[in-house]
Amino acid sequence: MKTVRERSSQRGKICQPTSNTLPIFKRYDRKQDGRDLFIYGTKCHNLPWQKELPPLSDKPQSHLRWHPLRQEWVCYAVHRQNRTFKPPAAYCPFCPTRTDILPTEIPYRDFEVAVFENRFSAFAAQAKTIPQLSIDSAPAIGRCEIIVYSSVHEGSLGTLPLKHLELIVRVWRDRYQDLMARESIQFVMPFENRGEEVGVTLHHPHGQIYAFSYIPPVVAKMQQAFREKPILQELRQTMGREYYLFNDDRVLAFVPPFQRYPYEVWLTTHQFHPGLWTFSEAEITSLANTLSQVVRLYDRLFDRPFPYIMLLYAAPKGEESYFQFHIQFLPCLRTADKLKYLAGCETGAGTFLADLLPEETAARLRQLRDEEKL
Numbered sequence: 001m002k003t004v005r006e007r008s009s010q011r012g013k014i015c016q017p018t019s020n021t022l023p024i025f026k027r028y029d030r031k032q033d034g035r036d037l038f039i040y041g042t043k044c045h046n047l048p049w050q051k052e053l054p055p056l057s058d059k060p061q062s063h064l065r066w067h068p069l070r071q072e073w074v075c076y077a078v079h080r081q082n083r084t085f086k087p088p089a090a091y092c093p094f095c096p097t098r099t100d101i102l103p104t105e106i107p108y109r110d111f112e113v114a115v116f117e118n119r120f121s122a123f124a125a126q127a128k129t130i131p132q133l134s135i136d137s138a139p140a141i142g143r144c145e146i147i148v149y150s151s152v153h154e155g156s157l158g159t160l161p162l163k164h165l166e167l168i169v170r171v172w173r174d175r176y177q178d179l180m181a182r183e184s185i186q187f188v189m190p191f192e193n194r195g196e197e198v199g200v201t202l203h204h205p206h207g208q209i210y211a212f213s214y215i216p217p218v219v220a221k222m223q224q225a226f227r228e229k230p231i232l233q234e235l236r237q238t239m240g241r242e243y244y245l246f247n248d249d250r251v252l253a254f255v256p257p258f259q260r261y262p263y264e265v266w267l268t269t270h271q272f273h274p275g276l277w278t279f280s281e282a283e284i285t286s287l288a289n290t291l292s293q294v295v296r297l298y299d300r301l302f303d304r305p306f307p308y309i310m311l312l313y314a315a316p317k318g319e320e321s322y323f324q325f326h327i328q329f330l331p332c333l334r335t336a337d338k339l340k341y342l343a344g345c346e347t348g349a350g351t352f353l354a355d356l357l358p359e360e361t362a363a364r365l366r367q368l369r370d371e372e373k374l
């Protein structure tokens with residue numbers, strides 16, 4: 001691999017391509033409080049380091065406690081109570097640091113995509129002291145990263161140019177490769193919460209990446225299902241085309257015939273892949289294009305930015321032969337102004353009461369897709 005070294009600032013270490021084909025460049029820096037910062041781009045980033053946000057006075061502390069009836073870990077991250085909540089419009093911690101404003105998380109005047117450890121991380125790389133309890137507890141080992149999709153404050157996966165979306169997909173791939181190579185990490189999940197309806201407090205286009213030291217319960221169930229049979233490959237072959245939204249010969253976006261959330265959409269590939277790390281360049285382009293189409297379709301549905309949770313599910317460590325990479329969009333709007341709440345039956349019993357039939361939502365989205373010529 002060709003390595004490009006640049007003395008770009010007093011802090012910039014190495015700016016290097018992450019692969020031989022269609023390289024993306026990665027610059028590494030360490031913040032004053034020890035957190036990693038990566039700047040990714042289609043060219044080498046060499047802007048000088050600006051002012052930095054001062055470190056927090058309290059070090060993050062979190063731990064896990066075992067819930068004996070649900071048979072799952074609960075993560076206590078009480079320092080997160082103090083995280084940035086709807087800052088004033090003039091100040092955004094994910095914008096580039098410009099001379100006339102307060103320092104942000106990204107101490108450069110500009111960047112293409114930035115990734116850094118969350119200032120209010122729920123997990124930590126090293127074991128912290130945990131309280132002595134009468135129940136099972138454990139250190140909350142892992143890592144929480146923020147991925148800032150663009151230096152521009154407005155926008156979404158639906159408005160960014162296709163080439164930029166391809167860069168984001170490649171950044172996710174690089175983060176998977178970096179995090180999954182760590183001994184303590186078992187499962188990595190990039191995701192995006194979009195909209196105040198799902199609790200978003202910072203509106204700059206961004207997502208998150210959680211790296212877990214254990215297999216979380218929802219993923220453990222999927223893992224079991226994939227071990228028994230190739231669920232997504234069978235589904236693709238058996239469900240009718242009336243569930244299809246976007247389909248090229250590489251990536252398929254569809255409404256699952258068992259949707260739980262209104263207007264739920266999944267993305268999968270025609271070829272089996274455990275994760276983005278085995279995608280071809282053509283599949284990366286298809287995935288970026290399909291992501292853009294789905295988000296644009298959602299935003300046209302009620303003519304407003306459509307709130308959702310987007311989840312990237314790749315194989316946990318050791319499950320690469322069975323577990324198929326896919327993306328789930330879980331929206332929370334039933335109508336333009338009605339939310340889907342997880343109430344007694346969903347929360348208490350785990351049984352979803354769905355208000356819309358998957359066939360109806362697929363037909364509505366397909367009609368809109370044709371009207372909008374997406």
Ligand SMILES: [Zn+2]
Nearest residue numbers: 092095153204
């Ligand atoms: Zn911003």
